Amino acid sequence: MLSFHALEGDRIRLRPLAVEDAPAVHDYASDEQVSRFIGWRLMSRPEETAAFVDTMLQREAAGTHRYASIVEKSTQTVIGTAMLFNFDQEANRAELGYVLHRGYWGKGYGTECVALATGFAFDVLKLHKLQASVVDANVGSARVLEKNGYRLEGRLTDHYYLEGRYLDALLFGRIQDQG
Template sequence: MNNSLFHSLEGENIYFKGLSIHDLQEIHNYASDKDVSRFIGWNLMNTLNETCEHIEKMLKRESAGTHLYASIVQKSTQAIIGTAMIFNFDQEANQAEIGYVFHQDHWGMGYGTESVALMSDFAFKSLNLHKLHASVVDANIGSIRILEKNEYELEGRLKDHYFIEDKYYDALLFGKITKF
């Protein structure tokens, strides 16, 4: 897997860079936000130490070749505003899952849409994947819109799949097949 290429993806308003423990505070700023972590599958990071352990786990996964992670940097401020990931690679079916998380201050500004476009283009052209997919909590309207803007199609629904804060939510399954 080409980690260095993934870490060098660049769009109009953002660019990717490799995860680093040196960026602990910036990552903790959104990893410790209850509203941010609510629907993404990460545990809420209450301390810098918890965030540090999480970053170390992500770095180990990436070095093992099972995941790709990148910090998403806003060009205008050089601030880390989120994390992009490609994971759950299925070599036989030639597909993988994507995910993304953003600091709440940067929601609704197009950075998610741009990040998914960069990841999709990379996965289809550089990794030669046939399909990408994402699983989204049905209440996460922003994430659903990001996928739809990137031409991901709703492929299914898993009823009461997530149990978050004493409530059940459906999982919406989105997919995109390469056109290349």
């Protein structure tokens, strides 16, 4: 069976998230421009990021989440994190998440990552539906989802509380047979 941690596209591949990825994760988790869009608390110290990576690894070990480091193939650089989580076995759905280092925004890496994760979720996990939520100001992420066949399903007012202010969430979804 194909693994989430072995997906490969033209320019990126996914591999298991590792403790050694914490410095690369810190590069984007400590960037205010990235943090304001992803729903993670801004990481100001490398130790905070290392603890967060450890939490992600614990969640994956418990089977509640799947995390993968996004690696740019040409440089073997970790440029982001992909995740599947909030699995609902009865409804046969899950949530998709992804975050990229700001230096890789607007270059098609997010679109490729979402295509790989979506294909895996539908073809291997046989999910009926994938969902994703984005901060309403995150126009780039909304475009990535739309390019991959996700449809805007709604808005949650003041859903996120980040850096001392409330932000709306846009809810996107894709049913397996749509796209």
